[in-house]
Amino acid sequence: MASNPPAPEAPYAPAQPPTETFGYGGHRTDEGPWEEWNPTAESIRPARGKHRVAKQRGGGFARSSTVLGVGVIAAVSAGGMASANTGKAPVSISVPDLPNLADLPDLPGVGSLISDDKPAQEAAPALSSFGSEAAVDTKESVADAGEALRSRIMAQAESQQTQVEVKAAAAAAKAKADAVVKAEKEAEAKAAAAKKKAAEEAAAKVEAARLAELAKQYTLPTSSYTITSTFGQAGSLWSSGYHTGLDFAAPTGTLIKAVHTGAITEAGWAGAYGYRTILTLDDGTEIWFCHQSSISVSVGQKVATGDVIGRVGATGNVTGAHLHLEVHANGNAEGIDPAAWLRSKGLNP
Structure with missing residues (x-):
């Protein structure tokens, strides 16, 4: 320069x-x-380097x-x-x-x-007050933002709580409805069971009355007896391998009676059965009386319930005195359980 x-x-x-x-x-x-x-030039110090402008600082x-x-x-x-x-x-x-x-x-x-x-020093408070007002505005803005966030969180919490309450109410209503349906079903089941039981009891009464009437028409084949062998019992004593009738053990000479009204279709010796009498009922059912010591009826004779047709004995293939009773229904050669048949007629052997 x-x-x-x-x-x-x-x-x-x-x-x-x-x-x-x-x-x-x-x-x-x-x-x-x-x-x-x-x-x-002597009184002014020359400037060196580039001219620089001082940066403006606070208090511009x-x-x-x-x-x-x-x-x-x-x-x-x-x-x-x-x-x-x-x-x-x-x-x-x-x-x-x-x-x-x-x-x-x-x-x-x-x-x-x-x-x-x-003085010039008193100019600073204007800027300070401006900064204070800005700080106050900033604090108020932050407070407003915080309050807005808090309000939003509270609203969300209330919404979630409402949803929970609605779900709980729906679950309670469903549980109540299920309980009502279950109670109704249980009541219906109980009513049906009671109705069924009542029907069964009524049917049992009718059957008991029917059997009582039949019992007047049917009778057991002998008295003072003991059941010693039942139908279907297995053993080597029987040629078929099992017992085909019902044995009434009684002293020799005990009376044998007709169980129901019918006709004598057979009376005589029958090998392993000893002396046998066959009574054919009106429905075609055959009643076999075996191992008799004596026979009191003849073929073709009509008998009524309780008529004497023979006496207990030990003839044929036996180990002691007893009445071997067989029942052949509807022409069944092998026979059926005599005890079940007697019960169906109201009799308990």
Whole structure:
């Protein structure tokens, strides 16, 4: 950067007050006289490197106001020096009326820098109050956001609780309905069982009455007896390998009676059966009376229930005196259980 050349010397002249007003209040008696000052290369330290502009930091409004004031004073001083150096009469500089910067609301802190009543240090509270208001607004915003989140969480919790209550109510209603259906089914089952039992009891009564009437028509073949062998009993004593009748053990000579009304179709010796009498009933059922000691009827004779047809003996293939009774229904050669048949007629052997 080139240094400034020395300015030409001018004849000394005592400073005179300007004839025209300048600045804010006109000429002041406590100012001047001024002496000329010309900066030289020796008095000004040359700048090295690139020009740098200081970064603006906090309090930007106050610094800008200060720079503005310094710029105005420097411009006025430069005009005065230019007038002195040229030796010409000072030129009147007219500055338009500026508004009172202290009254400008958009520039906080500027009025306090140029005002005579307040120091510049009092400009800071305006920014502090602005920051405080911003902090308060931020806190209020955070509080509002927190309250909104809390409200949303509470609403979600209430919704979930409502859903749980609805499901519980539905489950309870379903359980109640199931219980009602189950109770109805149980009642129906009990009613059906009771009805069935009543029907069975009624049928049993009817059957008992029928058997009572039959018992009047049927009778056991002998008395004072003991059952010694039953139908179907297995053993080597019988040629077929099992017993084909019902044995009534009784003393020899015990009376044998017709169990029901019928006709004598056989009476005589029958080999292993000894003396045998066959009574054929009206429905075709044959009653065999075997091992008799004697026979009291003849073939073709009609007998009634309880008529004597012979006596207990031990003839044929026997081990002792007894009546061997067989029942052949519907022409069945092998026979059926005589005890079951007697029970069906109301008799208990």
